Amino acid sequence: MSPPxxxxxxxxxxxxxxxxxxxxxxEFPLLSTGxxxxxxxxxxxxxxxxxxxxGYWRTLRNWRDEVWQDWHAGLDRYADSVAxxxxxxxxxxxxxxxxxxxxxxxxxCFDYRPPRNRIVTTDLEYPTVPFIWNxxxxxxxxxxxxxxxxxxxxxxxxxxxxxxxxxxxxxxxxSFSSGATVDLPRLVRRAHDVGALVVVDAFQSVGVxxxxxxxxxxxxxxxxxxxxxxxxxxxxLYVRPGLVPQLEPAATGWQAGDRAFTFQPxxxxxxxxxxxxGGTPFPLTSLISQVGLDLLAGVGAGxxxxxxxxxxxxxxxxxxxAGIDVVSPTEPHRRGGVVCLDVADGEAVKxxxxxxxxxxxxxxxxxxxxxVYNTLDEIDTFMDALDEELKR
Ligand SMILES: Cc1ncc(COP(=O)(O)O)c(C=O)c1O
Numbered sequence: 001m002s003p004p005x006x007x008x009x010x011x012x013x014x015x016x017x018x019x020x021x022x023x024x025x026x027e028f029p030l031l032s033t034g035x036x037x038x039x040x041x042x043x044x045x046x047x048x049x050x051x052x053x054x055g056y057w058r059t060l061r062n063w064r065d066e067v068w069q070d071w072h073a074g075l076d077r078y079a080d081s082v083a084x085x086x087x088x089x090x091x092x093x094x095x096x097x098x099x100x101x102x103x104x105x106x107x108x109c110f111d112y113r114p115p116r117n118r119i120v121t122t123d124l125e126y127p128t129v130p131f132i133w134n135x136x137x138x139x140x141x142x143x144x145x146x147x148x149x150x151x152x153x154x155x156x157x158x159x160x161x162x163x164x165x166x167x168x169x170x171x172x173x174x175s176f177s178s179g180a181t182v183d184l185p186r187l188v189r190r191a192h193d194v195g196a197l198v199v200v201d202a203f204q205s206v207g208v209x210x211x212x213x214x215x216x217x218x219x220x221x222x223x224x225x226x227x228x229x230x231x232x233x234x235x236x237l238y239v240r241p242g243l244v245p246q247l248e249p250a251a252t253g254w255q256a257g258d259r260a261f262t263f264q265p266x267x268x269x270x271x272x273x274x275x276x277x278g279g280t281p282f283p284l285t286s287l288i289s290q291v292g293l294d295l296l297a298g299v300g301a302g303x304x305x306x307x308x309x310x311x312x313x314x315x316x317x318x319x320x321x322a323g324i325d326v327v328s329p330t331e332p333h334r335r336g337g338v339v340c341l342d343v344a345d346g347e348a349v350k351x352x353x354x355x356x357x358x359x360x361x362x363x364x365x366x367x368x369x370x371x372v373y374n375t376l377d378e379i380d381t382f383m384d385a386l387d388e389e390l391k392r
Contacts, residue, residue, distance in 0.1 A: 009302070010210055010302055010305050010306065011305075011309065011332040011333045012306055012309070012332070013306060013309035013310035013312075013313045013332065014303075014306040014307065014309075014310055015306075015307050015310045015375075015376065016299070016303055016307045016372065020299075021307075021373075021375070024295065024299065024372065024373050025373050025375075027046040027047055027048070027295055027373075028044040028045075028046055028047070028230075028373050029047050030044040030045070031044060031373060031374075033357060034356075034357025034358060034359055035357065035358045035359065035374075035378045035381050035382045035385075036359045036374070037358070037359060037360050037368050037369055037370050037374060037378070037379075037382055038359040038360055038361050038367075038369060039208070039227060039228060039337065039338075039369040039370065039371040040176070040179070040204060040227060040228075040337060040338040040361065040367055040369030041227065041361040041367070041369070042226055042227060043207070043226060043227050043228055043229065043230045043231075043292070043371060044230060044371070044373065045230060045231065045232055045288065045291075045292060046230060046291050046292050046295055048291035049232075049288045049291055049292075052284070052287045052288050052290075052291065053284075053288070055287075056284050056287065071281075071283040072283075074283055074286055074287050074290070075095065075281055075283050075286050077286075077290065078095060078234070078286035078287070078289060078290045078293070079093040079094055079095050079236065079273070079286075080093065081290060081293050081294070081297065082095070082206075082223075082229075082236045082238075082293065083238065084297070085206070085293065085296070085297055085301065086202075086206055086211045086212070086213050086221065086238060087211070087212035087213050087214045087215060088213050088214060088238050089214075089241060091241075091271065091272035091273060091274075092238055092239065092240075092241050092244075092272060092273050093236050093237065093238045093273055094236070094237050094273040094274055094276045094277050095234050095235065095236050095237075095281070095286055096234070096235055096237070096277070096278055096281070097233065097234065097235065097282065097285075098224065098235045099128065099201065099203055099222050099223065099224050099235040100128045100132065101235070101278070102222055102235055102236070102237040102276070103128070103129065103132050103199075103201075103222055104132050104135075104251055105237070105249045105251045105252070105276055105278070106199060106220055106222075106237065106239075106247075106249070106276070107132055107133065107136050107141070108249045108250040108251035108252075109247040109248060109249050109250070110141075110167060110168075111139070111140070112136065112139050112140030112141045112142075112167070113140065114140065114165075115164070115165045116164070116165055116166070116167045116195075116196075117140050117141060117142050117165070117167055118141075118142045118143075118144050118165045118166045118167055119133050119136075119141055119142065119143050119144065119166075119167060119168050119169075119170055120144045120146065120158065120161050120162055120166050120168070120169045120170070120196075121133065121143065121144070121145055121146070121169070121170045121171065122145065122146045122147075122148055122153060122154075122158060122171060122172075123145055123146070123147050123148055124148050124151070124153060124172065124175045124177060124178065124180070125170075125171075125172060125201065126172065126176045126201060126203065126204075129170060129172075129201060130143065130145065133170065141167075144161055144166075146158045146161050151175070151177065151178030151180055151327045151328065151329075151340070152178070152180045152329055152334070153171075153175070153180055153181075153182045153183075155182070155183045155186055155187060158171070158187060159186065159187065159190045162187075162190050162191055162194060162196060163194055164194050164195065166191065166194060166196035167196060167197070168196060168197050168198070168199050169187055169190075169191045169196055169197070169198045169199070170198075170199040170201070171184075171187060171198070171199075171200060171201070172200065172201040172202070172203070172204060172205075173200050173201070173202040173204065173205035173206075173209065173211065173336075174202075174204040174205040174209065174336030174337070174338075175204065175336070176203070176204050176363070177340070177363055177364060177365070177367075178327050178328050178329075178340050178365070179204070179328040179329070179335055179336045179337065179338035179339060179340055179367075179369075180328060180329050180334060180335070180336070181205070181209070181329075181333070181334055181335065181336050184198075184200065184216055184218065185216060188216055188217055188218055192217070197219040197220065197243070198218050198219050198220070199219065199220040199221075199222070200218055200220065200221045200222070201222055201223070202221050202222065202223040203222070203223045203224050203227060203235075204227065204228070204336055204337070204338070205223075205228070205336055205337075206221075206223040206228065206229065207223075207227065207228025207229040207230070207296060207304075207371075208228040208304060208305065208308050208336065208337035208371060208372070209301075209305055209308075209336055209337065210301035210302060210304075210305055211301075213238055213240070217240075218240070219239070219240045219243050220237070220238065220239055220240070220243075221237075221238040222235065222236065222237050222238075223235065223236055224236065225285070225289040225292070225293075228337060228371065229289065229292060229293055229296065230289075230291075230292025230293070230295065230296060230371075231285070231288060231289025231290075231291075231292045231293060232285055232288050232289060233282070233284075233285035233288075233289075234285040234286050234289050237273065237276055238273070239273055239276060241272070244272065244273065244275060247275070247276075248269070248275075249275070249276060251278075252275075252278065253277065253278035253279035254266070254279060255270070255274070255277040255278060255279060255280070255281070256269060256270055256274060256275045256276065256277045256278070257269065257270060258270055258271075296372070299372055303372075304372045307372045308337050308370065308371065308372060309332050309335075310376065311370035311374055311376065311379055312328075312335060312337070312338075312339050312370065313332075314376050314379040314380070314383075315339040315341075315368050315370070315379055315383065316330055316339060318379065318380070318383035319339070319341060319383070322383065322386070322387050322390070324341050324342070324343060324386075324390070325341065325342040325343075326339065326340070326341060326342075327340040327341065327342050327365050328340045337369055337370070337371070338367050338368065338369040339367075339368050339369075340365035340366065340367050340368075341365060341366040341368065341386075342365050342366075343365075343366050343386075343390060344390075346362050346364075346365060346366050347362045349362075349366065349386070349389050349390065350362035350366055352389050352392075353382075353385060353386065353389060356385055358381070358382050358385045358386070360382070366386075368382065
């Protein structure tokens with residue numbers, strides 16, 4: 001196997017400075033309700049959301065249609081903030097209700113004419129990914145699922161399956177089930193060498209792992225707000241600007257048209273990523289999610305990653321002492337934000353932990369997902385509680 005991608009600076013565990021960390025924690029009221037290590041499922045939302053909600057109600061109570069101008073500015077601001085966070089230019093990101101909606105919209109851009117009709121993916125995807133691509137079989141898409149044989153991605157096997165028949169490689173940046181990360185530069189290189197595009201599901205990475213879509217040269221990136229981005233109810237789609245003119249979504253809506261705001265039938269596409277918009281958007285979720293994203297951007301993707309690695313390293317150390325089997329890769333450059341632990345009777349253990357306000361999740365394994373606002377003390381408290389539950 002060739003050596004996986006490393007970025008030694010970013011892969012060095014290091015906690016945030018204590019006073020900056022305390023100030024950050026104070027923004028997240030959820031943290032006072034227990035030890036919250038469930039960020040791979042749902043992240044904490046900052047208290048600034050309350051003001052947004054109050055303002056939204058004020059807007060609804062005094063409704064005038066002119067409000068849409070501000071709302072569109074808010075939607076664009078959030079999309080451009082996501083773009084900046086992932087190294088993309090303004091206008092290259094669009095948002096919608098969830099990742100599934102946006103991935104299906106991307107899928108609707110292709111005609112799946114053989115021989116280039118294959119979608120290479122893996123068996124470590126979030127279930128929505130194979131579900132959507134299977135639905136496109138009726139239009140000629142051929143799904144090629146590469147077995148991983150373990151909770152890690154097997155890049156050798158994926159690379160071997162990418163050839164001139166490959167239309168798209170659809171792969172996550174980090175697995176939702178094991179936290180394993182993918183060597184994206186390697187797969188992007190291979191896909192582009194044979195004329196295939198790369199679609200990345202970055203829901204489990206953006207917010208906790210740095211991503212520079214421009215440096216990667218990746219074609220499409222999707223993610224969402226409600227986990228590592230500390231938001232709620234919105235998802236994003238980045239399309240490489242040079243690729244945009246070649247893609248025409250069949251699953252579309254009036255806001256993607258060039259004459260959308262004249263309320264005349266459009267004959268062409270709106271500029272930039274807005275061609276991947278749908279119908280009337282729901283601005284509240286972007287307005288709320290902006291608060292969390294601004295806080296994260298203020299910390300910076302590099303320091304977030306290093307703090308996350310310090311937290312996951314503490315979980316690994318404590319698991320080793322307790323003799324708990326770790327499912328996730330342990331090398332820093334191979335693990336994302338979550339550590340999955342294989343414990344007997346895991347679902348019941350998770351239920352008992354949550355009843356003690358030690359919040360984690362269970363998807364076949366116990367998933368422990370600290371974020372930048374968690375402390376090493378919280379990890380220790382959680383692992384003490386886990387120890388106790390396993391000895392019951
Ligand atoms: C990797 C990954 N992709 C996608 C999703 C969900 O997508 P959607 O926004 O369509 O619910 C999740 C989790 O909810 C996920 O972990």
